[in-house]
Amino acid sequence: xxxxxxxxxxxxxxxxxxxxxxxxxxxxxxxxxxxxxxxxxxxxxxxxxxxxxxxxxxxxxxxxxxxxxxxxxxxxxxxxxxxxxxx
Amino acid sequence: xxxxxxxxxxxxxxxxxxxxxxxxxxxxxxxxxxxxxxxxxxxxxxxxxxxxxxxxxxxxxxxxxxxxxxxxxxxxxxxxxxxxxxxxxxxxxxxxxxxxxxxxxxxxxxxxxxxxxxxxxxxxxxxxxxxxxxxxxxxxxxxxxxxxxxxxxxxxxxxxxxxxxxxxxxxxxxxxxxxxxxxxxxxxxxxxxxxxxxx
Numbered sequence: 001x002x003x004x005x006x007x008x009x010x011x012x013x014x015x016x017x018x019x020x021x022x023x024x025x026x027x028x029x030x031x032x033x034x035x036x037x038x039x040x041x042x043x044x045x046x047x048x049x050x051x052x053x054x055x056x057x058x059x060x061x062x063x064x065x066x067x068x069x070x071x072x073x074x075x076x077x078x079x080x081x082x083x084x085x086x087x
Numbered sequence: 088x089x090x091x092x093x094x095x096x097x098x099x100x101x102x103x104x105x106x107x108x109x110x111x112x113x114x115x116x117x118x119x120x121x122x123x124x125x126x127x128x129x130x131x132x133x134x135x136x137x138x139x140x141x142x143x144x145x146x147x148x149x150x151x152x153x154x155x156x157x158x159x160x161x162x163x164x165x166x167x168x169x170x171x172x173x174x175x176x177x178x179x180x181x182x183x184x185x186x187x188x189x190x191x192x193x194x195x196x197x198x199x200x201x202x203x204x205x206x207x208x209x210x211x212x213x214x215x216x217x218x219x220x221x222x223x224x225x226x227x228x229x230x231x232x233x234x235x236x237x238x239x240x241x242x243x244x245x246x247x248x249x250x251x252x253x254x255x256x257x258x259x260x261x262x263x264x265x266x267x268x269x270x271x272x273x274x275x276x277x278x279x280x281x282x283x284x285x286x
Contacts, residue, residue: 005119051271053122062123069283
């Protein structure tokens with residue numbers, strides 16, 4: 001059942017574009033927990049929780065949490081070691 | 088065909104106003120919301136632990152199931168705006184559990200398989216307000232709904248009713264949990280629409 005709810009990183013393409021101002025699905029991120037580098041499109045995404053949760057596809061650690069209310073957005077990227085933005 | 092989020096499916100109606108908090112709609116099914124993969128901890132490895140008391144307390148599954156139980160019929164309210172009426176649960180009251188531990192804490196931080204946490208003031212989980220539930224609708228609680236055991240705190244938004252609970256830590260201070268540290272309200276009273284920080 002869990003796999004039915006798990007999406008890949010393409011599901012957050014629009015949200016990442018809104019947050020960073022550039023197309024991010026091919027951007028490379030590094031997991032702070034296990035050190036694995038991967039592109040955003042390959043991450044594991046859960047969007048039916050009260051917010052959006054993005055996990056490392058390798059170790060399943062939480063990389064990003066994004067909560068959106070009608071007038072605000074909260075962003076926690078503390079699970080990321082680094083992220084490489086395209087120019 | 089309309090786009091329907093899985094968190095909002097089901098027949099919708101406004102329901103009785105004295106049982107449906109503001110901003111909520113009624114559902115007949117039981118939507119599944121998860122922030123990660125569903126854990127499947129074998130019962131022989133499952134324990135429930137209370138930390139932060141005078142002595143640590145821990146129960147195996149069989150020991151936990153031997154504790155006094157209560158059947159609870161209650162309405163539940165998810166912050167994603169669905170409410171479900173007359174849900175039937177069986178579990179162990181937090182009054183029972185906290186009565187077995189010597190402490191002077193004011194809060195707890197629940198912890199779960201999968202890493203989820205949520206915080207609660209003890210005044211909101213005592214006097215018949217909260218349970219560790221392991222049956223739903225007369226059947227063992229399914230893993231997708233938090234089985235083998237989940238918190239049940241029905242008077243607060245359902246993110247407080249932590250799935251896959253494995254214990255809690257008693258604390259002097261209120262420490263924000265997984266959602267409360269990133270936008271969601273520290274308490275989450277649905278009748279006051281305490282959804283987000285500052286509500």
